[in-house]
Amino acid sequence: MTVAAKAWAALERVPDPEIPALSVVDLGIVRDVVESADGHGVTVTLTPTYSGCPATEVIARDVRTALEATYDAVEVVTRLSPAWTTDWIRESARDKLRGFGIAPPEGRTTLPLLDVGAPAACPHCGSGSVEELAGFGSTPCKALWRCVTCREPFDYFKKH
Amino acid sequence: MSPTSEGLLTIADGCLVLSHRLSEWMSHAPTMEEDIALGNIALDLLGQARGLLQLCAAETGADEDQFAYFREPQDWRNPLICELPNGDFAFTMLRLLFVSAWLAEVWPTLGGDAAGVAEKAVKENAYHLRHASSWVVRLGDGTAESHRRMLAALEGLWPHRGEIASEQWYARIEPVLTEATLSMPAADAWTQRSSADGWHTEHLGYLLAEMQSLARAHPGATW
Numbered sequence: 428m429t430v431a432a433k434a435w436a437a438l439e440r441v442p443d444p445e446i447p448a449l450s451v452v453d454l455g456i457v458r459d460v461v462e463s464a465d466g467h468g469v470t471v472t473l474t475p476t477y478s479g480c481p482a483t484e485v486i487a488r489d490v491r492t493a494l495e496a497t498y499d500a501v502e503v504v505t506r507l508s509p510a511w512t513t514d515w516i517r518e519s520a521r522d523k524l525r526g527f528g529i530a531p532p533e534g535r536t537t538l539p540l541l542d543v544g545a546p547a548a549c550p551h552c553g554s555g556s557v558e559e560l561a562g563f564g565s566t567p568c569k570a571l572w573r574c575v576t577c578r579e580p581f582d583y584f585k586k587h
Numbered sequence: 588m589s590p591t592s593e594g595l596l597t598i599a600d601g602c603l604v605l606s607h608r609l610s611e612w613m614s615h616a617p618t619m620e621e622d623i624a625l626g627n628i629a630l631d632l633l634g635q636a637r638g639l640l641q642l643c644a645a646e647t648g649a650d651e652d653q654f655a656y657f658r659e660p661q662d663w664r665n666p667l668i669c670e671l672p673n674g675d676f677a678f679t680m681l682r683l684l685f686v687s688a689w690l691a692e693v694w695p696t697l698g699g700d701a702a703g704v705a706e707k708a709v710k711e712n713a714y715h716l717r718h719a720s721s722w723v724v725r726l727g728d729g730t731a732e733s734h735r736r737m738l739a740a741l742e743g744l745w746p747h748r749g750e751i752a753s754e755q756w757y758a759r760i761e762p763v764l765t766e767a768t769l770s771m772p773a774a775d776a777w778t779q780r781s782s783a784d785g786w787h788t789e790h791l792g793y794l795l796a797e798m799q800s801l802a803r804a805h806p807g808a809t810w
Contacts, residue, residue: 478707479634507638507703510710543714561620562718563627567711571620587710 431460434469437493444485445566448527451486455515458506468500474511477567477587512536513568513587524584525550530557530572532586544586549574551581559583592643593664595701597750597783598693599639600665603655604791605686606632607798608673617676624718628683631711638704656802660792661785666750670791674743677726677736681744684719687712688759689751720763727767734768741769749778 438460441451451457451473459472471490475483487503494501513532521531530546543562548555554576561571569582609629616622640651669686673679690712697705726733741764748756757774764771802808 475707477631477634478638478704478711479630479632481630508706510703510706538710561624562714563620563624565623567627567630571623585714 431462431469433497434460434462434471434494437497438471438490441486441489441493444482444489446524446527446529448523448529449516449520451490453517453520453523455517456486456511457490462498463500467498468502469494469498470502470504472504472506474506474509476511480567482566511587513584516584528581529569530581530583532584534586536586542586543570546572546581546583549577549579549581551579552577589646591699592646593783595639595697596643596664597666598690598697599636599643599654600663601669601686602632602690603636603640604663604665604669604794605683606630606636607794608669608671609679609683611673612679621676625679628715628718631708631715635704635708635711638708639701642700642704652802656799660787660795663787663791663795664782665791666747667779667782667788668744668747668751670788670794671744671747672790674740675736676722677733678740678743680719680722680726681737681740683715684723684760684763685744685748685751687716687719688756689753691716691759692753692755723763724767727764727769737767738769741772745772745776746778749780750782752778 435452435457438452438457439450443449443451443454446454454476456473456476457471458474459470461470463469471494473487473490487505491501491503514536516532524531528550530548530550533544533547545559546557549557552574554574556575557572558575559570560573560580563569564571564582568584568587570585571580572583573580606629609625609632612625613622616625636655637651640654644650644654666686666689668682671682674682690708694705694709694712723737727737728734729737752774757771761771
């Protein structure tokens with residue numbers, strides 16, 4: 428087993444509390460995992476998605492709980508810089524988002540951020556004919572869109 | 588506190604007080620989508636305030652909750668414009684534009700540990716600024732009634748720009764006001780200045796009474 432492999436494996440099973448189709452590793456918020464020299468302790472570095480996202484504290488707790496099953500000592504550290512970006516979401520997670528009814532972010536983030544992009548297609552029917560209903564959605568990371576073809580509303584994971 | 592922390596406190600308190608004001612719209616906004624938008628913006632501002640308050644508090648050996656819940660009005664350093672009551676939706680959106688345009692100037696200037704908070708806040712604030720701008724244009728260049736309300740908001744808010752206005756700030760808001768068919772009032776018109784000496788409007792005390800009451804009634808409570 429490579430260094431900290433069992434920690435990474437455990438983290439793959441920690442879901443994001445608001446988008447449970449994704450793990451915290453899929454989201455790209457796990458920035459570093461370091462085992463202690465004796466292998467009994469582990470330090471995990473997390474970078475929060477949004478400043479006020481209520482999921483942040485739940486995630487830190489869930490990460491701790493998941494790792495305490497394997498390690499005697501678990502430390503969870505928050506790192507703010509570099510700031511999290513949707514560019515860190517795993518490529519393989521984009522299909523998981525679509526399967527969950529959320530259109531994945533389109534394009535790479537550019538600063539200063541005034542462009543959050545637009546969904547390429549409706550995650551329900553695949554139609555490219557979509558329109559924005561509201562720039563803010565049920566969580567800080569999402570906007571509300573609608574498919575013009577199948578008329579279903581859906582969430583868009585904003586480029587950030 | 589160090590001069591650096593005093594500066595951070597102005598931003599932190601501004602974000603926290605405006606967050607509280609925006610949260611007062613919950614379940615009262617004109618549409619459900621706007622209720623959600625204001626809630627999201629309030630949440631971002633709350634997170635930004637916490638990030639800075641943790642830094643300010645650490646310097647004095649206190650914690651963020653002591654700063655948020657156990658300071659008296661005269662100890663708050665927010666720009667006074669943040670504490671004004673919400674007024675109508677036009678007033679709320681124009682105030683959000685004014686404050687977001689100020690934050691767009693100050694976030695990139697922060698260094699040290701605060702730079703980490705700022706790095707995230709810059710992106711969130713850009714989105715708030717965009718949202719507020721679109722409403723100011725929509726209402727200013729809308730119906731006779733919405734124009735009247737946005738004009739009233741502009742006249743009401745202009746004398747409170749003193750702590751947040753700068754050359755860059757005027758340059759940022761003027762195109763929005765122009766597109767909204769509103770002319771920008773004179774930059775040298777009278778304005779109130781500075782809560783740095785502890786003077787506030789009478790509105791902050793009421794806001795804090797609501798925000799701080801639970802923590803003061805049950806010190807150290809957790810849930």
